[in-house]
Amino acid sequence: MSDTPDSAVRTYIEQHRTAFLDDLADWLRIPSVSAQPVHDGDVRRSAEWLSAKLKETGFPVAEIWETPGAPAVFAEWPSDDPDAPTVLVYGHHDVQPAAREDGWDTDPFEPVIRDGRMYGRGAADDKGQVFFHTLGVRAHLATTGRTTPAVNLKLLIEGEEESGSPNFRTLVEEQAARLTADAVIVSDTGMWDETTPTVCTGMRGLAECEIELYGPEQDIHSGSFGGAVPNPATAVARLVAALHDADGRVAIPGFYDGVTELTDIERALFAELPFDEATWLRTAKSRAASGEAGHSTLERIWARPTAEVNGIGGGYQGAGSKTIIPSSALVKISFRLVAGQDPDHIQQVVRDWAEAQVPAGVRHRITFAPATRPCLTPLDHPALQAVARAMGRAFGQKILFTREGGSGPAADLQDVLGAPVLFLGISVPSDGWHAPNEKVELDLLLKGVETAAHLWGELAAALR
């Protein structure tokens, strides 16, 4: 077996493992916390460190891209094959805040290796998962005898993801010509668990609104006027009550227009995941599972759109009583969107629905925050199949598929570049993203390197 390409990749990675981990530890020592202005210089130092490391790796182009906020890193390694497809890797080099006193066993910015894990802020989210691409591409070249990758390889590693990526979409729009790609690989997610390698196929989108309802011009006496004028707090409660029907479906007319339904194959593959509802309920800190009838919990989280009340208020909420009809009330609602739903259409149907619900004599104002689109790459897409094959070669196991219930900047890449988005991540739920004692499993990190080493050949063949 020692002369198969897959074992050659393994040998190469084993030979370079120590230097690779030392380098990653160096990067983790830079506290690139984008949320805290005191670390602005560190975020810049992190970008400079990465750009230098990518040059050392062999990328002929590695640049700092400025934004009105924190800098991003762009790198490019063209293939010498004129027919090679182009692939863009997305990740981020900024990290969540961390301090020893938050509950870390060791200094979050002084990485340590213990029990086969590297502990340190950013070990999994996201420096470790960006960094596996550096050794991955070296292993790809060394074991195929190539001098350039099998694809035109581009990397865009942003510096503001943990701060909500406020400048990311503009950056992508401005640099769209240099970012063009046939596929995008996002390495900022994870897999199901330590023993179940999975590929994520999409993320939900997000639309958020606030609806304010106004009744009397000021709070008025509930004895003198009660029962004879509309109450905005009652109106907001009726609005919320009308959001869902008895089957847990969103009752806003037109809300489900265009929704891409799960295929039977996808439902069957979700059902193969070792999901235990009792364990999940513990992580949800909830007493019962509920939601849209006819769908499993995983389907509800990953593949169904939702309406959730995030906050509701109005009237007197202090101690004792205050007998008034309040002058105003408000509700904040967020909608998770799935493939096929258009955020502009959602805004329109929500506006129309609110308009129809609000009673005469109550004025309302509805405002929407900027929306995030959903993204989804179908299971039979050749690029997705290529990612699963590369991962299968590294793990020597059947690869299952997940989705992500949350929303992220990946959708901007899909949107602006018009390229399918694929997710390659080796992090697991126990890695403690955003929490104390964040870590990465070294075995899985090296499987990430191995997957990346196979990926460019697989994608070049699939996208040709």
Ligand SMILES: [Zn+2]
């Ligand atoms: Zn991340």
